[in-house]
Amino acid sequence: MSTRDIDQTGGGSGAPGAAPGGAAENRYLREGFHAARWQEPVIMEQGSPGERGVIPPPLETGIRAAVGDPAALIPPELLRATPPALPEIAQPQVLRHFMRLSQMTMGTDVNIDLGLGTCTMKYSPKVNEFLARSPKMADLHPWQPEETVQGILEIAHRFGRMCCEISGLDAVSFQPASGAQGIFTNASIIRAYHEANGEGDTRDEIITTIFSHPADSATPAVLGYKLIVLYPDETGYPNLEQLKAALSERTAGLLITNPEDTGLYNPHIKEFTDAVHAVGGLCSYDQANLNGIMGVARAKEAGFDLCHFNLHKTFSSPHGSMGPGCGAVMVRQDLRRFLPRPLVESDGLRFFLDDDLPESIGKVRSFLGNLQVVMRAYAWVMSLGAEGLRQVSETAVINNRYLMKRLREEVPGLDLPYSPDTGRLDEARFSWGRLKEETGIGTEDVERRILDYGVNNYFSSHEPFVVPEPFTPEPAESYSRADIDEYAEIIRRVAEEAYAEPDLVATAPHKSSAPRMDESPLHEIDKVVTTWRVWKRLGLQSPDTPADV
């Protein structure tokens, strides 16, 4: 039975709680959901000696005749004495094993994945996958002569111009392979800029905010910077006086997200960047939360010198079970000389790599980064155009406001800290603090329980939890109204369960691919076991053995 069938027959139109807009909202719940639970043994225990999954290309007899025994080409001390204890399994069983593992994984393709705020879990169009799998993309070597890679260079160049237009900045690099690497790249450029000015040693402080991504603190720290982290006032973001108190001749730069992870846009952002510039620092914009403001507000007008986009988030390239991604970095023209090399350029006739950047920070990732991610992002923007990008952002904001309205009106125990009357943009950080006080059920319990209704765990917050028991959904433009309604219904149901049957929530999930775990190995380093060989050696493969490692 489809969602629509349920909606019509199961008390949709006219039922209690008709949608705020007048039409019926979707109150469908997948009460009978159960995730696949294949109880799939670890692959190391499958197969039998002699089975094979694939036959590598054979050595031609002509070559064998010419060179003799291949093993004799290797010095005896460098020859492997014992074969690796890899599994020996035929192809159908390998395929089936990993198919089953995939079925026990909740990708965005199979669930209403709008809970992972800041991650912008949106639809990754299949046509882009089709294109990325072309041998003309997949089987390119990064050192091929420029005349053999004009297509991918043109895509990179065109998409570079698009990113510059969307940010208002002037030069671009796609080398960073993730958002964190993008932030790291910008921190490295800030360092190179001050070193070039002879201030590398004296400007040793970077300022960020607690609601910006942890990489805005971590990656400058790796470069040796001292971090000053600003906390919000009652509005949800730091005020200008806090920033000014942190600024000095030691300030190298500001790394900040806006809207921050609360979904609140700091309206004083231009005063922030002006204040940083006044003491000689640079301003870098972590645009992790770009999805609500494309074509609305740009890095340039807000006074930023550098910024980065997550192409695997905002620009639809799939998250890939944790990568590969791309943290596209854009900078002001006078900072181009510090970008990682080489850069993709055009003379109007052909596209080429400019490696003549003596002041470059060097490399942050081998070769040119993840250009297959850039290709997907290019195809996504080409499908949408300027009007479509604006539509993406407006819809993301509308979706978020709609979800917020339903959650705030209908869900017990849930609050919206900071400026409750101010509009969030792409996401909102809620708090289950009241639920926790009243029922003992906290955000981790809710996260586990929603799985029982067929949706992935959500994003609570980066640590530390400034907002108690946080919950940060982000209903990107890919979610239909029915999706958002269903999600809101799940959250409402679980909150009601917390009051009525707290044990049901506390012991969740009940319908997941894996039952409840003894999670101690995740939190105690002495219990961590990363390989099957160690697990076996410790005698732990039998359920009767105690789990103390």
Place this chain on the structure above:
Amino acid sequence: MTPGDGPAVHPYIPNSAPGTRAEMLRAIGVSDADTLYRDVPTDLRLERPLDLPEALPSELALRRHVTSLLDRNVSCEDAPSFLGGGCWQHYVPVVCDEIISRGEFLTAYGGLWYSDHGKNQAYFEFQSMLGELLDMDAVGLTTYDWSAATTTALLMACRLTHRGQVLVPRNLSPEKRAQMHNFARSAAEIVDVAYEADTGLLDLDDLRAKLSSSTAAVYIENPSFLGTLETRAGEIARLAHESGALCVVGVDPISLGLLAPPSTYGADIVTGEVQPLGIHMQYGGGLGGFVATRHDSRWLAEIPSLLTSIMRTADGSGLGYGWANWVETSWVKREESRDFTGTTTGLWTIAAAVYLSLMGPQGMRELGETIVAKATYAARLLDGIEGVRAPALGAPFFKEFVVDFSATGKTVAEVNAGLLERGIIGGKDLSIDFPGQGQSALFCVTEMHMQDYLDRLAAAVEEVTR
């Protein structure tokens, strides 16, 4: 533009349907875009449409447009390529592509043990199988690339030994050197050790001279960037350990069905590149680095990337897998971080797990033998050409070797241009980064190169150097 009468309906945006949009706007009490963005100051708003190319909302039009651009590329399937040096063309079994095309894996992200049980099991199986291939007990999830993994390993060594200097071979990949320098220069002093000009092996006298009580780690690669096998790796590890330093070894995992794993010659930490294991090159986008260490909680705690641990179900009857050591990652450590992680290369972890499952011990052994035989065959053919020396370095090699064209009177650029005219992509020109090697190029031969390709290469080199 007002949201009420917004632009055309787009298939990626369900709520762009006009009726739905209007209903939702009514529901949230917003009449127009200005109200939606009330909290963004007007002077920061862009008061014009973005200047972007005309949209192609039709899927066919989009597909034709992007295909027309991609068609301007010549792939390594179209023309035999002899490029390697950190990204290599190996055969990718179709099952690898099939599995990583599954939407459940392709579009998953941070799902925990209960929502992404299968993904976490695949991660653990990757770690376990790579552990067997490397003969190492502890393996983390893949990071950005081999360069990042090596930088991480060397910084780990600094923290574990409380020392601040690392020794690296002078024949390091220029890519890796540049990345390492930017990343680590504030935390560690990176010192080059010379290599022998005739053999390509690490210069042990120079190593002895540079080892000191400041040395945290000695890093070597087997094979090296220039393709040579480090036959004295055991001696190097012994010298490092005598100085109280760790021995960190970078490997090409595709070689390890045939070659001895670094554990046999004393490696403490092993790094490498996962791309050869069932992942397309993707213009360099297929890279993913790995770090393996001993099973020791002090060492595990220093791995800054994500680790998957196996665990028991609460009732003890089954197994689960989840992200461990979260508190040591940069997500939690923030400004206390000495390294960082993020969205790395999870999909390649899964591809490599499928690859190793398919290949098994026999496949890895046969593949290693095939590659070394083909590479040797190619080098001998090239060495038979007047003025061409291959391999130009005397140490044994696996799949890559230096070809010296100096005595032909031709530059590598000229040779490669001639090869390209004949439909062949030649080796990596080393004359800029390794001027001491003269007019030399780094050639890579793998199982992808049929004997016919190698014969054609030799014939073409003979023509262009004549």
